[in-house]
Amino acid sequence: MKFWKIFKNGLFDENPTFRIVIGMCPTLAITNAAINGLVMGLATAFVLLTTEIIISLVKKLIPENVRIPSYVLIIATMVTTVDYFLKAFLPGIASALSLFIPLIVVNCIILGRAEAFASRNSVVDSIADALGMGLGFTGALLLLSSIREILGSGTIFGFEVLGNWYPRMSIMTMPAGAFISLGILIGLVNLVSRKGVK
């Protein structure tokens, strides 16, 4: 029961992108195509899951004063692993995401959850948190990148969905399009969630 509650918290109530608004660097930079958003989200989710598991396991062994460098070291190790595996098995996507994969190291979602959650909770709860937050982030990136790809290129995952009659809004594939669509999405999410409260 608690597991689902924590999971749902990351997925919706404290969605990193739409509610807490953290991890904006990859969110804005790579969401110009749905596949990039999906892979970036999953890569981040994987790093989040492995680091939260490791940190919740070793939390008692790590002295208080060196916990941040220790977390960064663990995160960096997992990120480098993901980076190499992507380069080896998904080279096309790895080159599209280029330096944003290594930059997962400094993604504040990961260090934030390590510090705020994994270092204080059990392994099972940390897994729930990592899955919730990771999938919440993936979902948000996928939504944002799908909207941008459809409006900007008329395709989704590279497949054409809008015919030639549709004038491509190329601004949507550029950084400005990321800000515009993210702003509108956050606004919509707030609108929906407020309705629930009242």
Place this chain on the structure above:
Amino acid sequence: MKKSILTLAILGVISALLLSFVYQVTTPIIAERQEEDKKVIILTVLPESDNYKRVEKNGIVLYEGNKEGEVAMIASGPGFGGTIELIVGANPFQRKLYAVKVLSHSETPGLGSHITGEEFAKNFIDKPFGDYQVVKRTAVDPLEVEAITGATVSSEMVVNIVKNAMNQMLVAYGFDPISVTSAPITTGATDASTGASVTTGATDTTTSATDTSTSATDTTTSATDTATGATDTATSATVTDTTSTATVTDTASSATVTTGATDAATGATVTTGATETTGVTDTNTSATASTTTDTDTGATSVGGEG
């Protein structure tokens, strides 16, 4: 304190061990992938070959297909947003262009990035060698290239690179280069020298010369390189004058080779066997290399490979 150091040290060792394992597992796969990718790309621009060998001619790396005459080369030059890298497949003996593929670019997403599209690539499929021109309408002549809407500059830059590549190939196989005109370089990028040097396979040896460029007119479109007693082989490219005393570095930011460029170099002795047939466009930012004294003391001007 001791415990902190120990913890970090242990973590560091574990992390290093894990990463070296991951590295060993993935590196051969990554290398293999890159090799395969390269092979696939090279063969896509060589229609009838199913294998190729790497050869070097005039300092240019060429990939000769096993089908007689089919040659591919990687060419690059400035684009609107940064360097554009292309692979060009052609037959220099029959003066035929097979295909052009974009390997890397940093053009504007959604506009210039369409240079990677099939629509644009069609402009170069099974075409003769020649002085291609970018047109903003439907192409009627085989030597006309339809500009990408909203990305005329990107289109022109690709055409420049292709033309240079054709000439480099021709020269590499001992043919005369064709005369081409090039669009002036317009970059959206801040750094004008990005992608500046496009190869010439030619080495421009200036033997203890004083290259006093007095009132030289270096314009993008028309200029003449009159080097006393010298002919300069710049097969199709930009020459970057690396002078040892380096007062002026000619950043020829364009791969533009224009027939007849002016670069009145007084007393300069340039010893290189060939004729600057296609010319060099020296884009000195101010376009006038007047008062500057460019002393090439035994300098060797090397055109780096693009």
